[in-house]
Every structure is written in structure tokens, then in C-alpha cells.
Amino acid sequence: MSKTLVATFRSVSEAQNVKRQLLSQGYTDGDIRIVSNEGEGAASTGYASGSSTHETGVMGSIKHFFSSLTDADENDRDYYSQGVTTGGAILSITVPDERVESTRALLDQYGASEFDRGASAGNARTLRASAGAATEGDVAIPVVEEELRVGKREVNRGGIRVYSQVTERPVEENVQLREEHVRVQRNPVNRPASEADFQAFKEGTIEVTETAEEAVVSKQARVVEEVVVGKDVTERTQTVRDSVRKTDVEVEEVAPEQLRNKKTTGR
Numbered sequence: 538m539s540k541t542l543v544a545t546f547r548s549v550s551e552a553q554n555v556k557r558q559l560l561s562q563g564y565t566d567g568d569i570r571i572v573s574n575e576g577e578g579a580a581s582t583g584y585a586s587g588s589s590t591h592e593t594g595v596m597g598s599i600k601h602f603f604s605s606l607t608d609a610d611e612n613d614r615d616y617y618s619q620g621v622t623t624g625g626a627i628l629s630i631t632v633p634d635e636r637v638e639s640t641r642a643l644l645d646q647y648g649a650s651e652f653d654r655g656a657s658a659g660n661a662r663t664l665r666a667s668a669g670a671a672t673e674g675d676v677a678i679p680v681v682e683e684e685l686r687v688g689k690r691e692v693n694r695g696g697i698r699v700y701s702q703v704t705e706r707p708v709e710e711n712v713q714l715r716e717e718h719v720r721v722q723r724n725p726v727n728r729p730a731s732e733a734d735f736q737a738f739k740e741g742t743i744e745v746t747e748t749a750e751e752a753v754v755s756k757q758a759r760v761v762e763e764v765v766v767g768k769d770v771t772e773r774t775q776t777v778r779d780s781v782r783k784t785d786v787e788v789e790e791v792a793p794e795q796l797r798n799k800k801t802t803g804r
Contacts, residue, residue: 573625
């Protein structure tokens with residue numbers, strides 16, 4: 538067995554967002570219907586927008602919608618028609634019996650609300666996710682509370698880049714260099730020749746060489762400084778502030794004359 542849940546939303550975008558959530562829960566396009574007054578004329582999803590040639594647009598869409606619900610009455614049609622024509626939307630979904638409560642909670646979580654009927658219309662009826670009837674037996678109302686969980690992740694906060702390059706600069710040093718020069722000197726002599734003179738009195742060659750020192754340049758590399766790159770690790774405590782939500786359930790007593798006796802619509 539299945540039932541039809543009906544929810545009202547203040548805008549078409551809210552209804553479309555809930556539809557996407559329902560599709561992700563395993564429902565199909567054929568299970569979900571949306572009636573709205575978006576754009577020119579009535580916009581209807583899932584079925585024809587008019588019930589006859591005499592009633593078209595949003596009024597025809599709503600009449601056709603409620604004609605498929607055997608227990609719908611004229612008051613329902615008037616209420617929903619007023620809400621839709623002022624920019625709201627109606628969403629209905631066919632739900633298996635075992636998923637009624639969970640789907641009802643999902644509709645409520647994603648913004649199902651009442652239409653603003655104005656002060657002259659009396660108190661607006663709350664139809665957050667109405668299945669069309671009072672529920673028999675126990676009803677489980679989920680109380681949802683968010684918990685704040687704080688984790689950690691590493692992020693890149695930049696750093697340093699070290700470049701090394703070779704440059705040149707002129708330098709100079711002083712060095713003492715020695716040079717030899719051959720000197721030839723002729724001195725006039727007038728003396729008798731000795732035995733040594735006669736021994737040197739023959740042909741021959743005497744060579745005398747000159748020497749000189751020149752600068753020799755060599756280079757030696759020496760380490761004069763070290764650049765050490767490292768990281769220091771520190772820890773700090775950060776206070777994370779956020780807000781969490783929870784479901785607050787209020788129970789109030791309702792007088793018998795305020796209750797509407799409607800049967801749950803089975804589909």
C-alpha cells in the first residue's frame with residue numbers, strides 16, 4: 538500500500554530542491570508532482586495543468602490535482618489556490634507505507650511550510666507534510682541534532698627559495714720579480730802576457746745566459762660561509778566557533794473542535 542503526502546512551499550525553487558532530494562532517495566519523477574504559478578500561466582509537473590476546457594491555468598491544475606484525492610474538499614482547493622497564485626508551490630509524492638514517516642521528516646527538514654493567508658483569512662493551517670488524515674497508532678518524530686567535529690588538514694602557506702650564482706670581481710696582488718742582465722765591459726790593459734794568458738789564447742766560445750722571474754697565477758677555492766636552511770615546528774591552539782542545529786519538538790493540546798477529521802489517502 539502507498540499514501541500521498543502533500544507539502545506546501547513558499548517558492549517554486551524550494552519545491553524543486555526538495556524534489557531533487559527525493560529523487561536521490563530513490564523516488565522517480567512519476568512519484569512526485571509539483572503545481573506552481575511560475576512563468577506565464579500555470580506550471581505543473583507530472584500531470585496535465587488543466588482539468589477541462591473551461592478551467593485552465595493554476596486553478597485548473599489545482600482542481601485536477603485534488604480531483605485525484607478522494608477526500609479533498611473545497612476548503613483545501615481554496616487554500617492551496619491562494620498560496621500558489623501568490624508565488625508558492627504544492628508538492629505531492631506517492632510514498633510506500635513503510636516510508637511515510639521518514640519522507641514526512643525529510644519534507645519538514647527541507648522547508649515545507651504554510652502559505653501566508655493574511656489576517657482576514659484567519660489562522661493559517663500548518664500543512665508541513667500532510668498525508669490528509671490524523672495518524673493512527675504511535676508516531677515517531679525524529680529529533681535531529683548536529684555535532685561539531687573539528688579536524689585538521691595541511692595547507693601550503695608558502696616558503697623560501699634559495700638561489701646560488703657565481704659572480705666575478707677584480708683583485709690584485711704585488712710580487713717581487715728578479716731579472717738577470719749580461720754586462721760586457723772592455724777595460725784597456727798594458728802588461729806582459731802570463732802563462733794563463735797564453736792558455737786562453739786560442740779560439741773558443743763562451744756563453745753567458747740571462748734569467749728572469751715572471752708571475753705565475755693559480756687559484757684555490759675555499760669555503761668561507763655556509764647557508765643552512767631548515768624548518769622550526771611550533772604548535773598553537775585555535776578556537777573554532779560555529780553553530781549547530783537541533784530539532785526542538787513542542788507538544789500542545791488541541792481542542793476537539795480544532796481537529797479536522799480526514800482519512801489518510803491510500804494510493
